[in-house]
Amino acid sequence: MNRCLKSARTLFFIAACACLVPAGMLFSSETLAQNQTQRGRVFPQKTQRGTMQFLALQEVSLDGATEPLTPGARVHNELNMLVLTSSLIGQTYTVNYLRDPMGVIREVWLLTPFETTLQPDGSLAPATGPTEKLYGG
Structure with a gap:
């Protein structure tokens, strides 16, 4: 026999947690680390x-x-x-x-x-050669 009554707020909280746990698996640390290595690391300013x-x-x-x-x-x-x-x-x-x-x-x-291929600070390297060849101008 259950002696204490569960309020609607408690039931809503339990249901919300049950929905958020699978959503958290979508953003695993492995996926985030893989995305960061594809973009490149962030280095200090005086690198x-x-x-x-x-x-x-x-x-x-x-x-x-x-x-x-x-x-x-x-x-x-x-x-x-x-x-x-x-x-x-x-x-x-x-x-x-x-x-x-x-x-x-x-x-x-x-x-x-x-x-x-990036600059030491992580920005894109400037294009080499004349801009006419890059843009056809």
Whole structure:
């Protein structure tokens, strides 16, 4: 025997929750992550672009010049997951990087082929060549 009466508001709340749970599955984190990788990641404003070869744990060759990494340098792979620099030794990537106030590299993003066509800040790269060829004018 049920001793307490359920109000109409309570029944409406239960029914609304039952409808919203399946709707939440449409926006799963996997779908959102996939859409973000198709659009490209958002990088900080002062990000720079270069070709980086990992030489040692805290040492890289950036556009031909040997430079150190900060002791707590963070390297993000193409899926935006953190990777250890020891697993990248000997490999070369096109990267976006950020320097600390002392001028040492503190954060690195390994770029996807799509992201290399964008500017370091994430905007579209300007068209190369004369505009007459692009627009037929």
